Amino acid sequence: MLSGELLVGQTAYRGKKGVVNGVNPATGAVLEPSFGLAESKDVARACELAWNAFDEYREAPLERRAVFLELIAENILSLGDELIERAMQESGLPRPRLEGERARTVGQLRLFAEVVREGSWIDVRIDNALPDRKPMPRSDLRLRNIPVGPVVVFGASNFPLAFSVAGGDTASAFAAGCPVIVKAHSAHPGTSELVGKAIRDAVTAVQFPEGVFSLLFAERDQAIELISDPRVKSVGFTGSRAGGLALVKAAANRAEPIPVFAEMASINPVFLLPGALAERAESIGKGFVSSLTMSAGQLCTNPGLILALEGEGTDRFLVAATDALGQTGEATMLTPGIHQAYQRGVSQLKKNDKITLAAAGTTNGATNACQANLFVTTAESFLADPEMHEEIFGAAALVVVCKSQYDMRAIAEKLEGQLTATLQMSDADGLAAHALLPALEKKAGRILINGFPTGVEVCHAMVHGGPFPATSDPRFTSVGTLAIRRFLRPVCYQDFPDNLLPDTIKRGNPLSLPQKVDGKIVVPDKLELIS
């Protein structure tokens, strides 16, 4: 069923710039078919189609855009087990994880359909004319958000469904009204083709212009050409720090610089406060290892750093954690390259004489398998060694034993930006938590109490973002409905007659959208009011 073809609008054909194949990381076996890579002309054609589709797509009725998103979800479900099996082969991820990821992907598309219909993302603002104002009259001023233009999405290695071809970046860009060109991740080309066709078929069914979506398999040079094309206006990326920064640089060097939303590196510190450890050191230890080893540690919010005060509670935590980790089996990693990088990172820590290996998971030496590792060091050593602050992608974590709360705060203040920060605390830890929170708010996009950071809810209040290097722009999120804002810009319409205004800001509010009128929130009666 797989063709190995590019999807350039509605035309599928083989790229001629060499080929790439999927590889089963559990066996090293090369998977058929090969996928033809895009040449420069294919990149240019996808950009041209996207640009030509932009005006029609962005001004089509919101209901049609919502139906389009729902249809993509249906088409993905219709792929059935073929999708799950191909994704398992290409990623080494187990069936339940991929079935869960598919549910998340489909749910995300449907949630964005609801968001499109609800319309508060349009941020309608109306300042009515004041013709009699002195010394100068005021014009009629109406603001709406419009989409920025075609968006390039880079598929992520670690979520072949939820952060790839029809993942959160694509769903939010489509919801905003942007055509999308996906650069498929080379680790899961077959999964990408299947999902790409699901989107292409939805474009056909809803009769949108073909350029609303293209899927390219491409080498690095063509990827840079893609984000350098003047018709591309924004970029979504989830991956490594080096990869993200290369895109940020290329986008900044354009004649018209554009934003890159890169979600990159985070070690997701977890602070174990003494009251919590006194109450439940063992369950924290077990819960932590479970979070650490989920998906072989290949999650953006993987808890890679634990901070705890020296003493009995921390000793009990370490016993529980090392015990749990020692019973954890190995798990196939996503790609041979990711496995090699993990091995390199772990052996660096092992060579560091300020670091002790506390525990390791079991291993049978399976191909590209991640053996979990837990290391321990002191606050003093951690503060002095930037290498210890770096993310190791995979199931490795470092426990930093602190002599005092001051050490903990000093570390909180010295950390780079993070996606998440977590406090394990009891009622007795209120003061310590209070003291840490201002530093954590400045460092992280999400702060959790008594949970673990893995498991990112797709909802309205989610922030999957954070200060550099967690992301390239902490003012935005890549998960949750607020992700739509990345791809919008405001435009003000001054003294327009009604027949030239878009429906969203016409007089009389024909679409019943929430508005801000002369500075006051005005909601149509479909919305709730509480006192």
Next chain:
Amino acid sequence: MLSGELLVGQTAYRGKKGVVNGVNPATGAVLEPSFGLAESKDVARACELAWNAFDEYREAPLERRAVFLELIAENILSLGDELIERAMQESGLPRPRLEGERARTVGQLRLFAEVVREGSWIDVRIDNALPDRKPMPRSDLRLRNIPVGPVVVFGASNFPLAFSVAGGDTASAFAAGCPVIVKAHSAHPGTSELVGKAIRDAVTAVQFPEGVFSLLFAERDQAIELISDPRVKSVGFTGSRAGGLALVKAAANRAEPIPVFAEMASINPVFLLPGALAERAESIGKGFVSSLTMSAGQLCTNPGLILALEGEGTDRFLVAATDALGQTGEATMLTPGIHQAYQRGVSQLKKNDKITLAAAGTTNGATNACQANLFVTTAESFLADPEMHEEIFGAAALVVVCKSQYDMRAIAEKLEGQLTATLQMSDADGLAAHALLPALEKKAGRILINGFPTGVEVCHAMVHGGPFPATSDPRFTSVGTLAIRRFLRPVCYQDFPDNLLPDTIKRGNPLSLPQKVDGKIVVPDKLELIS
């Protein structure tokens, strides 16, 4: 009364890195006193104070923040005529313009006080816990916007009050909860000191930590040090393209890159559609010249480009415009440097053999005075010559005579990003307007019908922004209440007990803020509901 001192928190002292003096551009006279420029240690001290003030300032009650903004406004008014007279001496701008600008500055501060109290900028989002959800329970998730951190504001040459020390950037950063360090524009140091003291005194009165505000006079190297300091998290700038890009580059090269909101270059195209010219070519000609020559053309939204179809209507427009321009007297420009750049730009156009000088204003050769100039060219020449697309800061405009609507659209599509685009139209021009609008929406932050772009209302629906090079980030505005969003980032709080939540997102909504609860807008009953 003026001291020439830096205001570093509550400490005023002379900088020792050389001096700068104001210059009266109408006479060339050097104004006393001299202002001591900041050394590196002064820059570092201002950043340290701002960083130390940040947590207390951002968590102070919103009401206190609002009162602070109102007090700044009062203190500026209390400066009385001394402020206006000094600003006139330093800028060459006439009294009524500066009195109007003061009213705008004060109104802007008061409007942001209202915004702070109303609170929808906090973007409170609550997804309630779903403990019984299958297969996984959902956590309690609460989002609020927090300020990004200390902001550096560069005073603008052309608005010594409204875009300088206590201008829109400062007001919106304070409203967001950010400490501000202003780098004063060297053209109006005395005006800056007066307004700086008004802010400093408000900080004292409201008993905020001193680092909430500092004012520095500085050379370029220290300005770059300032935005390179790791404690600075955002930058606001209004000025030239070269100046803005230098800041963008320095900010991108930091270990932690930060955004720069630079409002730079725009030629603000005005499209004269044939129906409008048939009806009222003469009044359009007069209105245009009035807009062009306002404040010697030194406005960001100055209409520097006119597009019209060849024919009788355009001939009548040109007669009216050249007649009006020929009667326009010269006006002092802001600085000798700006005057020289204007002269250079105009003489470049005069040398261009594809351009005709249609009219010039009167001149007596006064010092640093702007003589208005109106040039004419063809669409073909304009499309072929990038030089004609560049902004000349001052009262010079280029009329491009097009052979057809296709020429007009081709130009609309080829233009760089703009702050504004304007249509002069009648009912008969509906189709032509419809055809142009999609291109204009992609190019400009504000689109006007039957007005002129000068005169930027400070309100909720204003967008003073637009695609590059109009600004460095078209997703934001530097005028109007939406400007606050530049200095905010979202943070999600997961499973927090009430006593650790900030008041803005506590259960029970104690501050009666607008919220989005489980995806639905919920407004306290102080807000309006319409059906």
